[in-house]
Amino acid sequence: MKRVSCLLLLGFGAFAQTPSAETAAAAMKQDEIQKGTAFFAKGPDFIFVVDAASEPKLMINDEPGPRMKRLAGAANRWYATAQLKTSRTHNFQYLVDGKPFGGRTDVMAYSEWHYLKPGVPKGTLSEKMSHTSRVYEGMVADYWIYVPAQYKAETPAAVMFWTDGEVHINRDAGSRAQNVWDNLTAEKKIPVMIQVLVSPGLRDGRRWRSIQYDSVDDRFARYVLEEILPEVAKKYNLRTDGYSRAIAGDSSGAICALNAAWWRTQDFSRVLLRIGSFTSIQWPRREGDGLSAKDGGHIFPYLIRKSAKKNIRVHMQDGFGDLENEHGSWPATNLALVNSLKLKGYDFRMTWGNGTHSRSGGNVQLGEELIWLWREYNPANTSQEFVQDPAEKDKPFFRIRSLNRVE
Numbered sequence: 001m002k003r004v005s006c007l008l009l010l011g012f013g014a015f016a017q018t019p020s021a022e023t024a025a026a027a028m029k030q031d032e033i034q035k036g037t038a039f040f041a042k043g044p045d046f047i048f049v050v051d052a053a054s055e056p057k058l059m060i061n062d063e064p065g066p067r068m069k070r071l072a073g074a075a076n077r078w079y080a081t082a083q084l085k086t087s088r089t090h091n092f093q094y095l096v097d098g099k100p101f102g103g104r105t106d107v108m109a110y111s112e113w114h115y116l117k118p119g120v121p122k123g124t125l126s127e128k129m130s131h132t133s134r135v136y137e138g139m140v141a142d143y144w145i146y147v148p149a150q151y152k153a154e155t156p157a158a159v160m161f162w163t164d165g166e167v168h169i170n171r172d173a174g175s176r177a178q179n180v181w182d183n184l185t186a187e188k189k190i191p192v193m194i195q196v197l198v199s200p201g202l203r204d205g206r207r208w209r210s211i212q213y214d215s216v217d218d219r220f221a222r223y224v225l226e227e228i229l230p231e232v233a234k235k236y237n238l239r240t241d242g243y244s245r246a247i248a249g250d251s252s253g254a255i256c257a258l259n260a261a262w263w264r265t266q267d268f269s270r271v272l273l274r275i276g277s278f279t280s281i282q283w284p285r286r287e288g289d290g291l292s293a294k295d296g297g298h299i300f301p302y303l304i305r306k307s308a309k310k311n312i313r314v315h316m317q318d319g320f321g322d323l324e325n326e327h328g329s330w331p332a333t334n335l336a337l338v339n340s341l342k343l344k345g346y347d348f349r350m351t352w353g354n355g356t357h358s359r360s361g362g363n364v365q366l367g368e369e370l371i372w373l374w375r376e377y378n379p380a381n382t383s384q385e386f387v388q389d390p391a392e393k394d395k396p397f398f399r400i401r402s403l404n405r406v407e
Contacts, residue, residue, distance in 0.1 A: 018040075018042055018045040018047075019040070019047075021047055021049065021071060021079040021081065022071065022072060024040040024047045024049065024079075025038075025047075025049045025071060025077065025079065027040075028040070028049060033049050033050060033051055033077070034051050035102055036050045036051075036052075036056075036093075036094050036101050036102015036103060037102050037103065037104050038050070039092070039104070039107065041107065041108065041109060041110070042110075043086055043109065043110060043111070043112065043115070044083045044084055044085070044086050044109055045081070045083060046081065046082045046083070046084055046109070047079060047080075047081050048065075048068075048079060048080050048081075048082070048092065049071070049077065049078070049079045050068075050077075050078055050079075050094055050101075050102060051076050051077055051078075052076060052078060052094070052096045052101070053076055053096075054096065054097060055068060055078065056068055056078055056094040056095065056096045056101065057094065057095040057096075058080050058082075058092065058094060059092060059093045059094070059095060059103075060082060060084070060090060060091070060092045061090055061091055061092075061354060062091070065080060065082055065092070066080045066081065066082050067080065068080040084109045085109060086109045086110060086111045086112070086364075087109070087110075087111040087364055087365050087367065087368055088109055088353060088364060088365070089105075089106045089107055089108055089109070089319070089353055089354070089355045089358075089360050089361045089364055090107045090109060090354075091103065091104065091105045091106075091107065091354055092104060092107060105321065105354075105355065105356050105358070106319075106355045106356055106358040106360035106361065107360075108360050108363065108364040109364065110176065110364060111364070111365075111367045111368070112183075112367075113179070113180045113183045113184060113366070113367035114176040114179055114180055114364075114366070114367070115176075115179060116179045116182060116183065117183050117186070120182050120183055120186045121149035121150075121182065121186070122149060122178075122182055123146055123147055123148040123149050123151075123178065123181060123182055123185075124146070124147050124149075125144055125145075125146050125169060125171075125178065126144050126145040126146070126147075127144075128142050128143075128144060129142065129143055129144070129145075129231075130142050130143075131143060131227060131228065131231060133201060133223060133227060134226075134227065135219055135222050135223040135226060135227060136201060136203065136208060136211075136212065136219070136223060137203075138203050138204070139201035139202065139203040139208055140201055140202055140203070141198060141199055141200065141201035141202070142166065142198075142199045143165060143196065143197060143198040143199065143228060144165060144166075144169055144196075144197040145194060145195070145196060145197070145232055145235070145236070146168075146178065146181065146194070146195035146196075146197065147194060147195075147236065148181065148182065148185045148192055148193070148194075149182070149185075150185055150186075150192045151192055151194070151236070152192075153236070153237050154237070155192070155237065156237045156238060156239040156240075156244075157191075157192050157193050157194050157236065157237060157238060157239060158191045158192065158193035158194070158239055158244040158245070158246075158374075158377070158379075159193055159194050159196060159229070159232075159238050159239065159244065159245045159246075160193055160194075160195050160196070160245070160246040160247070160248065160270075161196045161198070161224060161228075161229075161245070161246070161247045161248070161260075161268075162195065162196065162197045162198065162247075162248050162249070163198065163200075163213065163247075163248070163249035163250075163253030163256050163257060164199065164200065164209075164249065164250060164251075164253045165196070165197025165198045165199055166197065166199045167250075167359065168195075168197050169197065174359065174363060175359065175363040175366060176363070176366075177195075177363075177366060180366045180367050180370065181195060181370075183367070184367060184370055184371065189370070189371050189374075190370050190371065190374045190377075191244070191374060191377050191379060193244075194232065194236050194238060196228065196229070196232055198224075198228060200212055200213070209252065210252060210281055210282060211282070212256065213249070213252035213253055213255055213256035214252045214255055214256075214277065214281040214282035214296060214297055215259075215282045215296075216255075216259060216282070216295050216296060216297060216299060216300070217259075217263070218259075218263035218264065220256050220259060220260055221259065221260040221263050221264040221267070221268075224247075224260060225264065225267055241382040241383065242264075242265065242266050242267045242268055242269045242383075243269055243381060243382050243383050243384055244377075244379075244382070245267060245268050245269065245270070246268065246269075246270035246271065246272065246373060246374070247260050247261060247268045247270075247271055247272070248271070248272035248274075249272070249273065249274070249276075250274045250275055250359050250362055251274075251275050251276070251277045251357065251359075252277045252281065252297075254273035254274055254275065254276030254277065254278070255276060255277055255278060255297035255300070257271050257272065257273060258271055258273055258276070258300060258314070259297075261310075261312045262300075262303075262310065262312075265310045265311060265312055268312070269311060269312050269313060269384075269386070270312070270313050270373045270374065271312055271313065271314045271315070272315050272362075272369055272370075272373060273314060273315065273316045273317070274316070274317040274318075274359070274361065274362030275317065275318050275319065275322055275330065275334075275355075275357055275358070275359070275361065275362065276297075276316065276318065276330075276333075276334055276337065277297060277323075277327070277330065278297045278298060278300050278301065278328075278330075278333040278334060278336075278337050279296065279297060279298050279327040279328030279329075279330065279333055280296040280297070280298045280327050280328055281296055281297065281327045282296040282297070283295055283296030283298065298327075298328055298333060300337055300340075301333065301336035301337045301339070301340045302340070304337070304340040304341060304344055304346075305340045305343060305344065309344045309345055309346065311385060311386055312346070312347075312386065313346075313347045313348070313373060313386045314341055314346055314347070314348045314349075315348070315349045315350075315369050315372055315373050316334065316337070316338055316341075316348065316349070316350045316351070317350070317351045317352075317353070317361055317362045317365060317369070318330065318331060318334040318350075318352060318353075318361070319331075319352070319353045319354055319355030319356055319357075319358070319361050320352065320353070320354055320355075321354060321355055321356040321357075322334070322355075322356060322357050323356075323357045330357060335398050335400070338350040338398055339397045339398055342388075342392065342397060342398075343397075345387070345388045346386070346388060347386035347387055347388055347389070348388070348392075349372050350398070351365060351368075
């Protein structure tokens with residue numbers, strides 16, 4: 001997955017309340033203000049600050065934003081405040097003398113669940129552990145275990161497995177997943193569950209992420225079920241029914257998650273797929289990885305259409321600014337995949353945004369995603385037949401109705 005530049009997100013503890021424009025500007029990096037990329041964000045509250053010789057025009061999501069004002073005591077410094085929809089990403093840019101300037105994509109407006117609420121107990125993140133694989137012979141991978149405060153050893157807990165797990169180990173950055181897990185668990189919107197965070201592995205100095213994640217076979221599912229989860233089960237009381245297990249991933253990690261649930265549906269019934277790389281990255285199979293030649297992730301839309309429906313619930317997310325390269329078109333293949341799920345009667349939800357190939361779009365929706373994925377969960381049960389929402393059956397397939405160019 002390609003990295004995007006970090007956003008300047010202030011206020012996650014530095015400010016209890018939304019600061020004044022002067023206070024926010026003083027905390028921002030001066031070069032970011034001069035480049036037109038600086039902003040403050042906390043929930044729906046945004047402050048934009050930029051240096052310009054004449055009044056700039058702020059554009060938010062390609063629409064005119066609020067008019068900018070001069071910052072007190074600074075002749076060429078301008079600011080504007082805005083309230084933006086939460087659980088979504090946003091884009092902004094300036095027009096200075098009619099010309100585009102600065103701006104950012106994938107700006108996150110975190111939801112209420114991304115900030116730890118008063119009185120909510122914190123779960124515990126384990127120290128980093130390492131595992132040497134047998135399925136991927138000799139590959140070494142790091143992993144962490146997150147345990148909610150409500151966990152009790154005498155009660156088996158549900159399990160959620162995260163590919164690229166290292167991106168969730170910092171409580172107040174990026175996904176802010178630990179805050180979301182704690183808030184939703186306390187509000188009983190998700191069950192008490194153990195979060196297993198696993199990084200891609202290394203072997204002989206080579207990063208095995210693509211081999212693990214983009215290969216369409218059952219090897220990763222075996223790796224999780226035969227190696228990682230048994231290690232976790234030595235420390236914690238885990239449920240073993242697929243009804244109580246979910247798997248999540250971003251980009252190639254999304255192929256990996258769907259792959260595991262596809263081949264081992266009895267072990268994973270809930271799947272979270274974000275900016276999925278359902279493209280030909282591992283096709284034809286690269287030489288020297290010790291695996292037989294099989295198809296890449298681009299076959300999944302067609303594999304779903306031509307196979308019997310499997311009992312899995314799927315949440316998807318992507319942005320219209322996602323990648324286009326030699327491996328394929330990310331927005332087009334995600335559209336094909338979601339239409340295949342609809343055609344076959346799967347219980348699915350798809351959210352589209354204006355984002356790029358960035359984790360921001362999925363991270364900012366994490367609360368909504370988990371609530372939907374675990375809705376109706378009953379710990380007294382070990383199975384459920386997932387059926388498509390009757391209202392979905394009357395909706396049209398997703399279609400491309402307009403293009404950003406017509407010539």
